[in-house]
Amino acid sequence: MEKQSKIYVAGHSGLVGSALVRALTAxxxxxxxTCSQSELDLKDQKAVRDFFVKEKPDYVFLAAARVGGILAxxxxxxxxxxxxxxxxxxxxxxxxxxxxxxxxxxxxxxxFPKLADQPMxxxxxxTGPLELTNEAYAIAKIAAIKLCRxxxxxxxxxxxxxxPTNLYGPGDNFDLEQSHVLPALVRKIHLAKLLSNxxxxxxxQDVSKRSIGFGLKIETSTSDRKxxxxxxxxxVTAQKVILWGSGSPYREFLYVDDLAQACMFLMENCDxxxxxxxxxxxxxxxxxxxxxxxxxKSAIGFEGALxxxxxxxxxxxxxxxxxxxxxxxxxKPTVSLAEGIRLEYQWYLxx
Numbered sequence: 001m002e003k004q005s006k007i008y009v010a011g012h013s014g015l016v017g018s019a020l021v022r023a024l025t026a027x028x029x030x031x032x033x034t035c036s037q038s039e040l041d042l043k044d045q046k047a048v049r050d051f052f053v054k055e056k057p058d059y060v061f062l063a064a065a066r067v068g069g070i071l072a073x074x075x076x077x078x079x080x081x082x083x084x085x086x087x088x089x090x091x092x093x094x095x096x097x098x099x100x101x102x103x104x105x106x107x108x109x110x111x112f113p114k115l116a117d118q119p120m121x122x123x124x125x126x127t128g129p130l131e132l133t134n135e136a137y138a139i140a141k142i143a144a145i146k147l148c149r150x151x152x153x154x155x156x157x158x159x160x161x162x163x164p165t166n167l168y169g170p171g172d173n174f175d176l177e178q179s180h181v182l183p184a185l186v187r188k189i190h191l192a193k194l195l196s197n198x199x200x201x202x203x204x205q206d207v208s209k210r211s212i213g214f215g216l217k218i219e220t221s222t223s224d225r226k227x228x229x230x231x232x233x234x235x236v237t238a239q240k241v242i243l244w245g246s247g248s249p250y251r252e253f254l255y256v257d258d259l260a261q262a263c264m265f266l267m268e269n270c271d272x273x274x275x276x277x278x279x280x281x282x283x284x285x286x287x288x289x290x291x292x293x294x295x296x297k298s299a300i301g302f303e304g305a306l307x308x309x310x311x312x313x314x315x316x317x318x319x320x321x322x323x324x325x326x327x328x329x330x331x332k333p334t335v336s337l338a339e340g341i342r343l344e345y346q347w348y349l350x351x
Contacts, residue, residue, distance in 0.1 A: 001029065001058075001059055001102075001264075001267055001268055003028050003029055003030065004030065004031060005029065005031065005058040005059055005101075006031045006033060006055065006056065006057045006058045006059070007024060007029055007031065007032050007033065007057060007058065007059045007060075007061070008032075008033040008034075008055065008057035008059070008060045008061070009021055009024070009032060009033070009034055009061045009063060010042065010060065010061065010062050010063055010064040010087075010091055011062075011063035011064030011065060012032075012034035012035075012063070013034075013036065013037075013171075014063060014064070014065075014067075014171065015067075015167060015168075015169065015170075015171045015172055015173070015256055016063040016106055016164075016167065016256060016259065016260070017061070017063040017064070018170065018171040019169065019170070019171070019256040019257050019259065019260035020061050020063060020260045020263060020264075021034065022257065022260065023257065023260035023261055023263075023264050024264065027264060033055050033057055035051065042064050042086075042087045042090055042091060043083060043086045043087060043090070044090075045086075045089075045090050045093075048090040048091060048094045049090075049093075049094050049097060051094070052094040052095065052097065052098045052100075053097075053098060056098055057095075057098075057100060058100065058101050059100065059101055059102050059103070059104075059267060060091065060095050060100050060102075060103040060104070061103075061104050061106070061263065061267075062087075062088065062091050062092070062103060062104065062105045062106060062144075063106050064087050064091070065083075065084050065087065065106070066079060066080055066083040066084055066087075066137075067137075067173075067180075068080070068173075068178045068179070068180075069178065069179050069180045069181060069184065070133050070134065070181075070244070070313060070315050071177055071178075071244075072177065072178045073133055073134040073136065073137050074132075074133040074134070074313070077135075077136035078136070080134075080136040080137045080140065081136035081137070081139055081140050083140075084137060084140035084141065084144070085140045085143055085144075088105065088140070088143065088144035088147060089147065091103075092105070092144070092147050092148060092151060092159065095157075095159075096151055096155060096157055100157075101158065102158045102159070102160065102267060102271075103148070103157070103158070103159040103160070104159075104160045104161075104162060104263055104266065104267055105144055105145070105148050105159060105160065105161045105162070106161075106162055106164065106263070107141040107142075107144060107145060107161055107162065107163045107164075107278065108137065108138070108141050108163065108164070109163055109164065109165050109166070109252075109280075109282070109319050109321055110130070110131065110134045110137060110138045110141070110316070110319070111125060111130075111138050111141050111142050111145070111163060112124055112125065112130075112319065113126075113127055113128030113129060113130060114128065114129055114130060114131040114132075114316050114317075115128060115129075115317070116128060118318050118320045119282075119320040119321055119322035119323075120280070120319070120320065120321050120322055121280075121322045121324075122163075122276065122277065122278060122279065122280055122322075122325065125142070125145075125277070125278075126142070131315055131316040133313055133315055134315070144161070145161045145163075145277060145278050148160070148161050148272075149161070149277050152272050157272075158271050158272050159272060160266055160267070160270065160271075160272055160275055160278075160279075161275075161277065161278035161279075162262070162263060162266065162278060162279055162280075162281050163278050163279070163280050163281065163321070164254060164259050164262075164280075164281045164282070165252040165253065165254050165280075165281070165282040165283060165319070165320075165321050166180060166181070166182070166251050166252060166253045166254065166319070167180075167253070167254055167255075167256045167259055168180070168182040168183060168253055168254075168255065168256060168340065168341075168344055169255050169256035169257055169340065169343065169344055169347070170256070170257075170343075170344075170347045171256070171347075172186075172344060172347075172348075174186065174187040174210055174348065175210065175211050175212065175213045176188065176212050176213045176214070176234060177211075177212075177213025177214050178213060181251065181289060181292070182253060182292065182296070182341070182344070183344070183348075185243070185292065185293050185296045186296055186300070186341075186344060186345055186348055187210075187212075187348075188234075188235065188236050188241050188243070189241055189293075189296050189297055189300050189302045190206070190300055190302075190345070190348065191203065191206065191207075191231060191236045192236050192237065192238065192240070192241045192302055192304055193300055193301060193302040194206065195228070195231065195236065195237065195238040196238040196239070196302065196303065196304055198238075200224055200227070203227070204218075204220075204227070207227070208220075212230075212231075212234065214234065216230055216233075216234070218230060235309070237304075238304065239304050239305065240304045240305035240306065240307055241293075241297075241302070241304065241305075241306055241307070242307050242308070242309055243289070243293060243306065243307070243308050243309065244308075244309060244312035244313070245289060245308060245309070245310065245312050245313060245314040245315070246308055246310045246314055247288060247289045247290035247293065247308040248288055248289070248290065248314065248317075249288065249289055249314045249315060249316065249317050249318065250286040250287065250288055250289075250317070250318040250319070250320065251286055251287065251288075251289060251292065251318075251319060252282050252283050252284075252285065252286040252319060252320050252321060253283060253286075253287075253292070253337055253340070254281065254282060254283045254333060255333070255335035255340040255343070257335065258283075258333040258334060258335050259281060261331070261334075262281045262326065262331050262333075263281075265329075265330070265331045266279070266326075266329075266331075269329070269330070270329060274329070275325075279325050279326050279329075280321040280322060280323050280325065280326065281321070281323060281326055281331075282320070282321030282322075282323040283323075283333050283337070284323055284327075284332075284333070285320075286318065286319075286320045287337065290306070290308070292337075293306050294306070295337065295338060295341055296341055296345075299338070299341045299342050299345050300345060
């Protein structure tokens with residue numbers, strides 16, 4: 001990419017997209033193209049085609065997606081598969097139509113089989129059944145990988161696909177119904193800390209600014225007692241926080257600004273022929289959900305207990321990516337999990 005290249009970041013306001021915008025801006029790229037969802041519906045093929053004809057981007061980062069945690073994925077399966085299929089199809093096809101030089105398609109580690117060998121190499125794709133709770137999302141992301149591959153093979157395009165591990169950082173979604181595990185832990189444990197401190201005013205500020213999900217609405221007229229009852233119904237009390245699952249599954253986490261640097265590195269230094277069908281981007285090690293919750297609890301300073309509701313689903317037992325390929329190309333992460341959690345919590349408090 002050249003500094004004056006026109007670069008379109010699809011999904012620029014999301015967790016990954018906003019990190020890409022930060023990284024590109026810091027890198028001196030001055031001609032960034034962004035467009036809000038209200039201005040451009042990426043599910044509308046004609047609108048997407050017209051947008052590409054008008055803007056004529058040189059490079060595209062496809063970070064737009066419908067995303068969510070285990071609850072959202074298992075509840076809204078039709079929405080997750082449809083929205084993600086059509087977004088990828090429209091952006092990739094429109095990129096080909098106007099001759100985009102290079103496109104980078106972002107996927108997810110959930111594309112791998114539920115019981116894949118660990119750590120998961122790129123070659124394990126489609127070698128076994130997927131985890132049912134996020135199967136719809138995974139199938140859409142697998143289709144996007146194949147779409148980029150087949151465009152490369154048939155039309156000679158230069159479309160890269162990358163599969164990041166679980167991401168977190170500035171811009172995370174803290175809605176307890178829609179969020180991924182780490183921001184959900186941050187939110188729950190923070191609310192519990194406010195309860196334990198008896199800080200009802202800050203508690204009200206928090207729940208008035210961010211939805212807690214599950215159709216639960218907290219109005220200014222909601223009594224303190226009712227507010228406490230609502231939080232208790234989702235596992236948040238002054239004495240303890242109840243978390244979904246057994247706490248035993250392992251998960252790998254990558255700070256989103258590290259991912260953005262990896263994506264820029266690949267766009268500037270690699271072509272599709274260098275990467276094969278796709279390349280993993282991970283941190284290199286994982287922790288159990290219980291260990292993760294303990295790290296979050298320590299960062300927030302909550303002195304209560306943590307407990308787990310084993311009647312709730314765990315999801316895939318382990319999802320550790322093998323990032324050997326991208327490490328050999330010259331990229332490695334820089335932000336540790338403990339430091340990343342601290343930064344995530346700081347961002348949450350300041351927003």
